[in-house]
Structures are given as structure tokens and as C-alpha cells.
Amino acid sequence: MPGVCGARPAAALAGPAGGLAERGPRPAARRADDRSADAAGRARARWCPRRRHRGLLVRGAERRGGVDAPGGAAAPDGPAVPARPHPGPSARRPRACRRGESFVSRCAPAPASAVEAELRAALRDRLDLTFDHTAIRLDRPFHEHVEVWPDIVLPELRVAIEYDSTGRHGLEHVGSREDSDRRKDRATRAVGWEVVRIRTGRLPALGPWDLQVSGVSGRTVDRLVDVLREIRGPLFVDAYAR
Known part of the structure; x- marks a missing residue:
């Protein structure tokens, strides 16, 4: 007969040898x-x-x-059991750029003319600076982007260089495009950078450091380096001289 609360009798708990079965730990x-x-x-x-x-x-x-x-x-x-590989630097999430920081942007357009590449190469021969950055982070949108893409970015000096010409049809950097250049310069200076524009084709100077030249030559590069020395100081710029 079942015991109290439906417990099984002691006989049901007996093992093969008649003793109690082992219940476990x-x-x-x-x-x-x-x-x-x-x-x-x-x-x-x-x-x-x-x-x-x-x-x-x-x-x-x-x-x-x-x-x-x-x-x-x-x-x-x-x-x-395979070991999980440790994530390298490329697998980490890139940090957001701060205001006024230069970086390599995936949105930056390709150089518009071969003169820009020649000017960059001439500066690289004179100064040991970083020339691979393509954008500067802004504090407000400019043409639906919070970054600008100067022709040449010098992070160590915090100077952006623009090469301007009227183009084949004489319509570049005039009229409304000149107004856009002025707004771009103001947005760049607002985050602590200076802008130097090399203006050709009788384009007027837009800023205090702009150069009006007939074309890019060795003399143009010399004048540009002198302007950089005036902006940031000769001792600071000469420290990067090759």
C-alpha cells in the first residue's frame, strides 16, 4: 500500500541485493x-x-x-574546437572624425586636372608632410556634406591649398561658383584651417593669402612655400623642409 503523500514503500527502493538503491550525490x-x-x-x-x-x-x-x-x-x-581569431585593427569600428580633423574620405572626388598632381609632387619634394588626406571635417553642412575636399590638404600645417582656373570654356570659379568658393573658405577657416588659393586665368584673389599666377612653375612653388612660412612661421615650416 502507498505510504503517506504517495511515497513508495521501502521494498520498491531495494536494490538487486536487497539493500537500498544509491540515490546519487x-x-x-x-x-x-x-x-x-x-x-x-x-x-x-x-x-x-x-x-x-x-x-x-x-x-x-x-x-x-x-x-x-x-x-x-x-x-x-x-x-x-577551433579558436576564435582575435579581431585586428581593420575589424574594429572606425572612430568618428572630430571637428577640424583631416582624413581620407571615400566621398572625395578625383583630381580635376593634372596640374594639381604636379603641384602636389612639387610640394612633396620641398616639404616632408602628409599628402594623402583628402577631406576636412566641418562643424556644419556644406553642399549636404559635413566635410570639404580641398585640392591639397596639409594636416601638419592645417593649411588647405586650392588650384583655380577658368577651365576650357572660361566658366569655372566665376559667378555662382565663385560664391561657393567663398563659402567653402569660410567654412574651412571656421574649424581652424587656413586656405591658400592659386588663381590663374585672371581670376581675382578671394583671400589674404591667395596667389595670382599665370601657371604653375618652380617660381610658383617658391612663392607658395613663402606664403606657408608667413602663415605658420618660418621656424615651424622649415622644420619639415627636405
């Missing part, structure tokens, strides 16, 4: 086993990158009978 013993597994997981996390901070997965591997080894290897009685 008590809760206190289970907690001790778990603590031992946690300690083993922490010890193995020191040399296993994949198991670091993942004690539960370590205990799961132990219960399956396999012990992971460094580098993704495994013991003979367990499956191989």
Missing part, C-alpha cells in the same frame, strides 16, 4: 562539484583564448569527455 556534493568545474574552467581560460570568460562552455566540454587544447587542438577523447 546530495545537493551539497553537487555544489562542490560545480565549484571544482568552475575552478578548472578558470584555470584553463588562462591558456585557451576561446574559453576565456566562458566557464559554462568549458564545463560542457568536460562533461562530453573532451578537453580543449590551445590553438584549437583537442585531446584524443574529444572533438576539436
Whole structure:
């Protein structure tokens, strides 16, 4: 007959030899086993990158009978678990540029003329500066972008250089396009940069440091370097001289 609360009689608990069947470890013993597994997981996390901070997965591997080894290897009685590669610098999320910071922009257009490349190469021969930046971060939008793309960006001097010509049909940098150039210069100066425009084709100067020349030559580069020395000081600019 069933006992109180439906408990089974003692005969039902008897084992094959007539004694009581083994019930398994008590809760206190289970907690001790778990603590031992946690300690083993922490010890193995020191040399296993994949198991670091993942004690539960370590205990799961132990219960399956396999012990992971460094580098993704495994013991003979367990499956191989590949180690997770550490993310390199390219996998990290790039930080946002601050106001007035120059950088390489994916939106920057290609050089409009070969003269810009010649001017950049001539400056590179004179000054040991960074010439691969293409944009400057603004504090307000300019033509739906919060960056401007000068022809040449000199981050060390915080100077932007523009090469302006009237173009083949004489319509470039005149009228409304000249107004856009003025707004671009104001936005660039507002974030701590200075602008030097090399103006050809009888284009008037727009700023205090602009140069009016007939074309780009060695003399033009000499005058441009002199302007840079006037803006940032001769000692500072000469420190980058080659």
C-alpha cells in the first residue's frame, strides 16, 4: 500500500541485493562539484583564448569527455574546437572624425586636372608632410556634406591649398561658383584651417593669402612655400623642409 503523500514503500527502493538503491550525490556534493568545474574552467581560460570568460562552455566540454587544447587542438577523447581569431585593427569600428580633423574620405572626388598632381609632387619634394588626406571635417553642412575636399590638404600645417582656373570654356570659379568658393573658405577657416588659393586665368584673389599666377612653375612653388612660412612661421615650416 502507498505510504503517506504517495511515497513508495521501502521494498520498491531495494536494490538487486536487497539493500537500498544509491540515490546519487546530495545537493551539497553537487555544489562542490560545480565549484571544482568552475575552478578548472578558470584555470584553463588562462591558456585557451576561446574559453576565456566562458566557464559554462568549458564545463560542457568536460562533461562530453573532451578537453580543449590551445590553438584549437583537442585531446584524443574529444572533438576539436577551433579558436576564435582575435579581431585586428581593420575589424574594429572606425572612430568618428572630430571637428577640424583631416582624413581620407571615400566621398572625395578625383583630381580635376593634372596640374594639381604636379603641384602636389612639387610640394612633396620641398616639404616632408602628409599628402594623402583628402577631406576636412566641418562643424556644419556644406553642399549636404559635413566635410570639404580641398585640392591639397596639409594636416601638419592645417593649411588647405586650392588650384583655380577658368577651365576650357572660361566658366569655372566665376559667378555662382565663385560664391561657393567663398563659402567653402569660410567654412574651412571656421574649424581652424587656413586656405591658400592659386588663381590663374585672371581670376581675382578671394583671400589674404591667395596667389595670382599665370601657371604653375618652380617660381610658383617658391612663392607658395613663402606664403606657408608667413602663415605658420618660418621656424615651424622649415622644420619639415627636405
